Amino acid sequence: MRTQAELRQQVVLNIILWIVCLFGFIVPLVIVITTSFTEENSLIANGYRIIPRETSLEAYRLLFRAPGKMIDAYIVTILQSVIGTFISVLIMGLCAYAISRKAFRMRRTVSLFILFTFLFGGGLVPTYILNTQYLGLGDTFLIHIVHNLANAFYLIVMRTFFKNIPESLIESAKMDGGGEFLIFARIIFPLAMPAFATISLLGLLDRWNNWFTSLVYIRDESLYTLQFLLQRILRDFEFINAIAAESVTNIDIQLFQAPTESMRYAMVVVAAGPMLMVFPLFQRYFVRGLTVGSVKG
Amino acid sequence: MATAVHTTKQLRTLNYRRKDNIALLVLALPCIIYFFVWHYLPMAGLVLAFKNYTYTGGVFGSDWIGFRNFTFLFSSQDAVRLIRNTVGYSIAFMIVGNFFAIAVALAIFEIQSRTQTKIYQTVLILPRFLSWVVVGYISYIFLSPTQGVFNLILRWLGAEPVSWYQNPGYWPFILTFFNTWKNVGLNSIMYYAALMAIDTQLFEAARIDGANRWQQILHISIPSVISLLTILMLLDLGRTFRGDFGLNFQIPRDIGLLYPATDIIDTYVYRGLREGAFAISTAVGLFQSVAGLIMILISNRIVSRINPERALF
Numbered sequence: 194m195r196t197q198a199e200l201r202q203q204v205v206l207n208i209i210l211w212i213v214c215l216f217g218f219i220v221p222l223v224i225v226i227t228t229s230f231t232e233e234n235s236l237i238a239n240g241y242r243i244i245p246r247e248t249s250l251e252a253y254r255l256l257f258r259a260p261g262k263m264i265d266a267y268i269v270t271i272l273q274s275v276i277g278t279f280i281s282v283l284i285m286g287l288c289a290y291a292i293s294r295k296a297f298r299m300r301r302t303v304s305l306f307i308l309f310t311f312l313f314g315g316g317l318v319p320t321y322i323l324n325t326q327y328l329g330l331g332d333t334f335l336i337h338i339v340h341n342l343a344n345a346f347y348l349i350v351m352r353t354f355f356k357n358i359p360e361s362l363i364e365s366a367k368m369d370g371g372g373e374f375l376i377f378a379r380i381i382f383p384l385a386m387p388a389f390a391t392i393s394l395l396g397l398l399d400r401w402n403n404w405f406t407s408l409v410y411i412r413d414e415s416l417y418t419l420q421f422l423l424q425r426i427l428r429d430f431e432f433i434n435a436i437a438a439e440s441v442t443n444i445d446i447q448l449f450q451a452p453t454e455s456m457r458y459a460m461v462v463v464a465a466g467p468m469l470m471v472f473p474l475f476q477r478y479f480v481r482g483l484t485v486g487s488v489k490g
Numbered sequence: 491m492a493t494a495v496h497t498t499k500q501l502r503t504l505n506y507r508r509k510d511n512i513a514l515l516v517l518a519l520p521c522i523i524y525f526f527v528w529h530y531l532p533m534a535g536l537v538l539a540f541k542n543y544t545y546t547g548g549v550f551g552s553d554w555i556g557f558r559n560f561t562f563l564f565s566s567q568d569a570v571r572l573i574r575n576t577v578g579y580s581i582a583f584m585i586v587g588n589f590f591a592i593a594v595a596l597a598i599f600e601i602q603s604r605t606q607t608k609i610y611q612t613v614l615i616l617p618r619f620l621s622w623v624v625v626g627y628i629s630y631i632f633l634s635p636t637q638g639v640f641n642l643i644l645r646w647l648g649a650e651p652v653s654w655y656q657n658p659g660y661w662p663f664i665l666t667f668f669n670t671w672k673n674v675g676l677n678s679i680m681y682y683a684a685l686m687a688i689d690t691q692l693f694e695a696a697r698i699d700g701a702n703r704w705q706q707i708l709h710i711s712i713p714s715v716i717s718l719l720t721i722l723m724l725l726d727l728g729r730t731f732r733g734d735f736g737l738n739f740q741i742p743r744d745i746g747l748l749y750p751a752t753d754i755i756d757t758y759v760y761r762g763l764r765e766g767a768f769a770i771s772t773a774v775g776l777f778q779s780v781a782g783l784i785m786i787l788i789s790n791r792i793v794s795r796i797n798p799e800r801a802l803f
Contacts, residue, residue, distance in 0.1 A: 202703060206600055214613040217671070221628045222616070224639070228631065240637035291514040298511050303518055308803055310529040313783050316775030317759050318768050319535025320528065322549060328527075343524045349802075373513040384612035402621035405735070409763070420621045427627060428743060454637075458627065465624045472619040473612055480679050 199387050222469075229253070229459035230375040233452035243486045247399050252455035256373075256463065262436060263463065265415045266422040273337035273418065274400040282393050286385075288343070289351035290377050295360065311345035321409060341399070347392050355381060387481070394478045401468055419464045426457055433457060501648040552769075559773040568758065572774070576733045576754040582662065583669045583734075584726040588719055590674050595681035596711055600703065611682075614675030622736030629668055629741050658751035661742060665752065667742055669734065681803040684718045685711055721793060721800045728789035735760065 224241050232247035239246050256263070288307075292300040315323075325331035330339060358381060366376050382389065407421035417425070425432050433453045472479075539553040539559055542759075563569050564727055595615065601607050617625065632639045633654040641651035688710065696706050733754035742752040755778045762771030786802075794801035 199703065202600070203602060206597055207603075207606060210601070210606075210610050214610055218613050218616060221631065224631050225628060236637065239632070239641055240642045241631045242642075284520040284524065287517040291518035294510075294514055296510050297518075298507075299515060299518075303522065306522065307525055310525055311802070312786055313533070313779055314529055315532025315535050316772065316779055317756075318763055318772045318775055319532035319538065319549075321763055322535055322538075322768070323528075323532050326548070334749060339528065342528070343521050345525075348521070361559055369652040371516055373510065377517065397618065402619075402623075404621060404623050409760075420623045422625070423621075424623045424740070427623070427630070435665065461624055461627050469616065473616065476612065476615060477781060479615070479618070479676065480683075 195229045225461055227457055229455055229462050231455050233455055236454050249452070249455070251452050252459040255437075255451065255456060256459050259436065262414065262417075262422060263419075263460070266417050266419045266464075267333070269337070269416055270401060270419040273334070273403075274397055276398040277342070277400050278393055280338065281344075281396050282389060285343050285348050285351060285392070286389065287374075287377060289348050290355055290381050291373075293352045293355035293358075294363070304349075307345050307348055319410075323411065331410050332416065334416060336410045336419070337400075337403075337406055337416075337489075340403075340410075347395070351385070351388055351392060353388070354385055359385050387478075391478045391481050394472075394475050398479075399470060423460060423464055426460055506651060516768065531690050536772060536776050536779075538769050539776045541769055543769040543772075559769050560777070563770060563773055563777075572755050572758055575751070576756075576778075578662075578731050578793075579665065579669075579733060579738070579754060580726070580730045582666050584723055586666050587670050587673055587677060588722065590670050591677035592681050592712075592715055592719065594674055594678035595685060595715070596707060598678065598682055599685040599711065601802060611675065611679060616675070617672045618676050620672070622740040625668060625672060626740035626743065629664070630743075633664070655743070655745055656747055658748050661748055661751035665737060665741060669737055674735075680722075681718065684715050688714050717797070718727070720795060724789045724793050725802075727802075728786040729782070730785050731755065731778050733757070 221241060225241055227243060227245050228236065228241055229252055230248050230250065231242075231245035232249035233251070235245060235247040256416060288303070291297050292304050292307075294300065298301075314320075324339075330336040362380055362384075363376055366380055371379065402420055403418055404420035404424055407416070407418050408424070411417060411421070426436070433456060434451055436456070536553070537577070538549055538553055539608070540556060541547075541549075542555045542558075543552045545551070577616070598607055598610050601610070620628075630638070635651065635653050635655065636643060637655070637730075644651050652660070692710050693706055696710060701709065733756045735754075735756040738752050738754050738757050741758070742748045744757075755774060759771045759775050759778075762774070790802050
């Protein structure tokens with residue numbers, strides 16, 4: 194039974210939340226999109242607006258006429274996200290399974306060995322020197338895969354999950370002559386599907402949004418990830434002009450004024466848009482990843 | 491006879507055990523190798539903090555100089571600024587972030603319509619899926635000196651436009667805002683889950699006793715998230731010396747004029763790397779690691795006292 198006062202309270206709360214969502218969250222994203230469709234001179238004269246004074250598709254036209262850099266970045270980003278996440282989840286899953294087994298006599302040693310990396314590390318500079326001077330991974334595709342391949346926190350989360358799988362299931366599989374890897378693949382993996390899905394999605398999001406690896410290790414423009422390409426475009430005037438110039442080879446470049454501002458935002462839409470549609474569909478997995486509370490050693 | 495059978499059985503299980511152990515070790519091996527190479531080997535590189543790095547000497551051939559990197563660092567203005575900013579932002583994010591996360595969770599919890607609840611949560615979580623680079627673009631829409639939304643509004647109000655990127659004074663607020671903006675959605679869901687776990691009979695009983703919604707929030711909802719808040723704050727405390735590189739690098743766009751307000755340990759170390767100041771950067775990194783370790787040990791000790799389930803180890 195609702196009283197008059199409760200009804201009023203509902204209305205007021207809903208209005209407040211709608212205002213916050215609309216102006217705080219939806220409008221900023223909408224301005225990114227409308228900016229990319231704004232005519233450049235109107236943009237410079239009138240500033241960033243929700244509804245542009247003059248619309249133009251020029252930014253997208255230029256972008257798609259010479260999309261080389263963007264396609265390279267898309268390919269690098271997709272490959273490193275998919276391959277990296279697959280290898281990462283596989284090796285973390287195998288290791289988490291091993292240290293979740295009571296039969297594994299070294300499980301304490303291995304757990305401690307891994308947990309310690311969560312507490313202490315060499316830091317950026319020694320890691321950089323190792324990767325570039327000793328392992329020769331600077332400016333290679335491989336650095337994208339290797340960077341943050343395993344993570345102590347995710348590993349412990351997985352182990353906690355595996356511990357809830359009854360030991361008797363594993364024992365009976367062993368009676369039937371199953372090897373450890375087979376048990377992992379046939380029993381643990383299907384039963385722990387939610388854990389694998391959660392860790393995979395978290396890893397995928399991290400890798401998809403990664404720009405740090407390119408910032409530190411990559412000089413070769415064809416090995417940039419999407420997010421780093423975006424960063425260079427935002428910061429570097431020369432860079433966006435070079436991209437614009439690639440698409441207007443026939444016109445006199447001296448006379449050509451690239452719509453750099455709207456092109457930047459068109460790039461954001463093309464680079465960040467698709468995944469912003471996809472990730473929210475898996476929202477519950479991200480929430481679960483956050484609420485996997487008891488992480489005990 | 492009976493004992494002999496027993497022994498062979500024992501022997502067999504022992505054999506099994508050994509085989510199992512080797513098999514399990516093999517499964518764990520890729521990860522062990524990874525952690526050894528990319529987490530333990532770099533620790534050896536920490537010796538650089540006590541050396542005068544030269545390119546020809548490398549990590550192990552450069553000359554030892556004892557604590558001179560540290561004395562240089564701590565006698566400079568940089569150290570104070572870095573520690574103040576890193577710790578200051580961590581604490582500000584912890585307080586402001588949790589405050590808004592709880593406020594949002596309480597508000598959404600009061601909403602009776604399930605569809606509305608879903609819409610709010612989905613919208614608020616969106617920034618979490620954007621990289622700091624994209625958030626950097628969005629912040630530029632608002633802060634751009636000539637075309638930015640904030641200055642458009644200021645001009646429309648008849649006020650003087652502000653050069654946000656030339657004035658460090660505004661940046662503690664700007665950075666706290668964007669950090670909260672990006673994380674409030676997901677964090678509020680955590681508190682929302684805690685609120686959902688409250689026994690509804692409590693609210694029923696309170697209502698029968700004549701408590702209105704506001705009193706119910708004050709006396710039931712808020713007390714029930716306090717324990718989660720305490721734990722989360724303590725875990726955050728363990729990360730006090732670890733700044734958010736993405737936030738402090740992408741939103742202020744690495745502008746030198748803003749360093750007094752935006753430079754944290756992580757951005758300083760990165761710049762050192764870029765400029766080839768390997769030894770000093772390593773020293774700062776080592777300081778950060780050691781201070782971080784101490785903070786984590788302290789916070790974990792307190793957490794395990796309050797709620798052992800939540801402790802990391």
